[in-house]
Amino acid sequence: MKTIGYIIQxxxxxxxxxxxxxxxxxxxxxxxxxxxxxxxxxxxxxxKFAYIDNDHTSTSRSLIEKFNASTYFDVLTDFPSQEKASSxxxxxxxxxxxxxxHQFEKKLLKEKTTDLSITINAIDxxxxxxxxVYVNQIVQSFNKDVKMNFRNTSNKIAQPVTIExxxxxxxxxxxxxxxxxxxxxxxxxxxxITLFLSGMNIVREKEIGTxxxxxxxxxxxxxxIIGKLFPFWVIGMGLLTIGLILAKVxxxxxxxxxxxxxxxFTSIYILVILGMGLLISNFTxxxxxAMFISWFFIVIFILMSGLFTPIESMPKWAQLITEFNPIKxxxxxxxxxxxxxxxxxxxxPQLWKTLLYAIIMNGxxxxxxxxxx
Amino acid sequence: xxEENVIEVNQLTKTFGDxxxxxAISFExxxxxxxxxxxxxxxxxxxAMKMLIGISKxxxxxxxxxxxxxxxxxxxxxxxxxxxxxxxxLYDDLTVKENITFFGGIYGLSRKKIxxxxxxxxxxxxxxxxxxxxxxxxxxxxxxxxxxxxSLLHEPKIVFLDEPTGGVDPITRRQFWEMIYKAAxxxxxxxxxxxxxxxxxxCDKVSIMVEGKIEALDTPKKLKEQFRVDSMNDVFxxxxxxxxxxxxxxxxxxxxxx
Ligand SMILES: Nc1ncnc2c1ncn2[C@@H]1O[C@H](COP(=O)(O)OP(=O)(O)O)[C@@H](O)[C@H]1O
Ligand SMILES: [Mg+2]
Numbered sequence: 001m002k003t004i005g006y007i008i009q010x011x012x013x014x015x016x017x018x019x020x021x022x023x024x025x026x027x028x029x030x031x032x033x034x035x036x037x038x039x040x041x042x043x044x045x046x047x048k049f050a051y052i053d054n055d056h057t058s059t060s061r062s063l064i065e066k067f068n069a070s071t072y073f074d075v076l077t078d079f080p081s082q083e084k085a086s087s088x089x090x091x092x093x094x095x096x097x098x099x100x101x102h103q104f105e106k107k108l109l110k111e112k113t114t115d116l117s118i119t120i121n122a123i124d125x126x127x128x129x130x131x132x133v134y135v136n137q138i139v140q141s142f143n144k145d146v147k148m149n150f151r152n153t154s155n156k157i158a159q160p161v162t163i164e165x166x167x168x169x170x171x172x173x174x175x176x177x178x179x180x181x182x183x184x185x186x187x188x189x190x191x192x193i194t195l196f197l198s199g200m201n202i203v204r205e206k207e208i209g210t211x212x213x214x215x216x217x218x219x220x221x222x223x224x225i226i227g228k229l230f231p232f233w234v235i236g237m238g239l240l241t242i243g244l245i246l247a248k249v250x251x252x253x254x255x256x257x258x259x260x261x262x263x264x265f266t267s268i269y270i271l272v273i274l275g276m277g278l279l280i281s282n283f284t285x286x287x288x289x290a291m292f293i294s295w296f297f298i299v300i301f302i303l304m305s306g307l308f309t310p311i312e313s314m315p316k317w318a319q320l321i322t323e324f325n326p327i328k329x330x331x332x333x334x335x336x337x338x339x340x341x342x343x344x345x346x347x348x349p350q351l352w353k354t355l356l357y358a359i360i361m362n363g364x365x366x367x368x369x370x371x372x373x
Numbered sequence: 374x375x376e377e378n379v380i381e382v383n384q385l386t387k388t389f390g391d392x393x394x395x396x397a398i399s400f401e402x403x404x405x406x407x408x409x410x411x412x413x414x415x416x417x418x419x420x421a422m423k424m425l426i427g428i429s430k431x432x433x434x435x436x437x438x439x440x441x442x443x444x445x446x447x448x449x450x451x452x453x454x455x456x457x458x459x460x461x462x463l464y465d466d467l468t469v470k471e472n473i474t475f476f477g478g479i480y481g482l483s484r485k486k487i488x489x490x491x492x493x494x495x496x497x498x499x500x501x502x503x504x505x506x507x508x509x510x511x512x513x514x515x516x517x518x519x520x521x522x523x524s525l526l527h528e529p530k531i532v533f534l535d536e537p538t539g540g541v542d543p544i545t546r547r548q549f550w551e552m553i554y555k556a557a558x559x560x561x562x563x564x565x566x567x568x569x570x571x572x573x574x575x576c577d578k579v580s581i582m583v584e585g586k587i588e589a590l591d592t593p594k595k596l597k598e599q600f601r602v603d604s605m606n607d608v609f610x611x612x613x614x615x616x617x618x619x620x621x622x623x624x625x626x627x628x629x630x631x
Binding site for chain 1: 451464480
């Protein structure tokens with residue numbers, strides 16, 4: 001126990017003495033949180049909107065006016081024909097085309113129902129989904145009786161675009177994407193920095209030769225590893241704290257659930273990441289190698305975490321892989337606890353899996369750490 | 374009275390793939406002896422030493438260090454030895470005192486003992502004024518002396534020094550050897566590698582390693598008699614089969630150039 005204390009003391013001294021490292025630990029995360037949260041959003045703005053008005057009545061004009069008034073749409077022009085509109089869309093000049101049929105006003109007044117056809121450029125599937133939701137909202141608020149025909153440009157088959165439900169709508173009723181993104185970015189920040197710092201730290205001692213010096217002492221593997229990793233566990237918890245404070249102060253993100261629950265889960269989650277960092281450092285000889293391998297895993301884990309793309313829209317095999325992604329669980333838990341107020345029983349499945357993951361990772365890491373070559 | 378062997382090596386071998394870095398070496402080192410482990414760069418000195426200190430598994434052969442087996446009792450060996458690596462291996466970003474505290478701590482010395490040792494060591498090395506300076510800012514000679522002292526902190530039975538005087542000036546080398554003598558007088562066995570042949574004269578016994586094999590093993594005096602030369606340097610030149618040193622130097626150079 002005392003031996004571990006000496007290692008921890010030394011690590012903290014080295015971390016806080018390293019003037020190049022401190023900004024990376026504390027300034028970078030703040031920048032990351034602020035910049036990414038503003039940039040990485042599902043929100044689609046400045047949608048290039050065009051229309052074909054075959055009706056030319058006050059009703060058709062007031063519908064177009066509604067789109068004009070929306071902050072999401074930039075109304076470009078009217079097109080004389082569907083062909084012209086299609087070729088503009090193929091050229092990427094237009095995102096959404098609304099075609100108002102002949103006798104739109106008349107039908108609406110007499111038969112109380114009418115059709116509209118909407119064409120959405122679906123090259124970017126995620127954006128198209130969001131755009132269709134916006135169009136829907138505007139048209140419905142204009143008149144409940146209008147039926148919409150969604151068309152897809154790519155194959156020109158008049159087929160409704162499937163509207164992907166965006167998971168944030170339910171608990172994030174104002175559709176504020178920052179509320180959705182900030183907890184996710186928080187996860188990234190805690191994960192990336194603890195993984196990089198812990199992985200590189202041990203390889204660095206390999207590189208400068210001090211690890212060999214430690215290996216000729218009678219220190220036990222477990223003592224060394226606990227002493228080495230504990231400071232980074234503390235830093236990880238510190239990052240969570242900084243992130244939560246920023247989320248509250250800058251973005252006014254609510255904390256509906258129990259904050260202690262979030263800390264409890266994070267304390268186990270960081271063990272997974274530290275185990276992974278140690279495992280990587282055991283199989284690499286230079287900081288560069290460790291960095292590359294850490295990046296490789298981080299990129300895959302982030303892309304498959306449900307942070308930027310919903311897991312439900314991934315192919316089956318990919319969904320299976322996400323089951324082994326610790327970041328996925330952490331993203332889920334942070335969103336659940338912060339935005340939905342989930343309790344201990346709600347997060348139990350993720351908690352178990354993360355705990356198991358932590359045990360396996362650290363087991364492998366300790367096992368593969370060799371004092372004798 | 375029969376003297377006790379603290380290191381016993383028999384046919385010890387280390388291969389990397391099909392390259393044999395250490396080829397069936399055998400020797401013994403007695404308690405309190407200064408054993409010089411000589412050889413040119415790449416002869417296999419470091420590789421052999423790493424097997425003896427328990428951080429590299431031998432490919433074959435046997436060895437006992439401080440009475441413990443190098444295959445199965447590496448952790449017991451580690452409690453009884455000190456090691457100073459060929460590469461400077463204290464922490465540059467810790468101060469002199471912090472390095473001493475850290476290594477004392479992981480060897481399990483008590484807080485009181487660490488404090489005692491720290492004060493003793495700082496005053497012996499004359500480091501009072503710079504004991505709170507980062508080790509990285511010290512000149513190489515001081516680093517090496519500090520590193521040697523740190524390897525003795527836990528009062529090991531044997532200390533392994535891998536080219537401890539590499540790259541330092543002659544005066545510092547002299548002082549370093551005085552420190553080695555002092556430790557040996559207190560009963561510590563010294564196992565030291567070097568490629569400076571003049572340093573071989575200071576050893577009680579030397580082995581000379583050439584391409585993984587031990588080609589000579591005796592006291593410096595006997596080796597000089599055996600090879601009928603005046604210095605260890607000449608012994609080494611004969612062993613390494615370098616073209617006859619009696620050939621006029623100027624001639625040799627001219628021949629090479631033309
Ligand atoms: N891990 C290793 N893998 C492959 N070859 C090695 C390894 N370590 C040392 N060698 C080789 O073994 C030989 C002896 O090296 P070393 O013991 O460092 O020599 P010395 O210490 O006498 O200068 C060298 O040719 C070196 O390249
Ligand atoms: Mg060497």
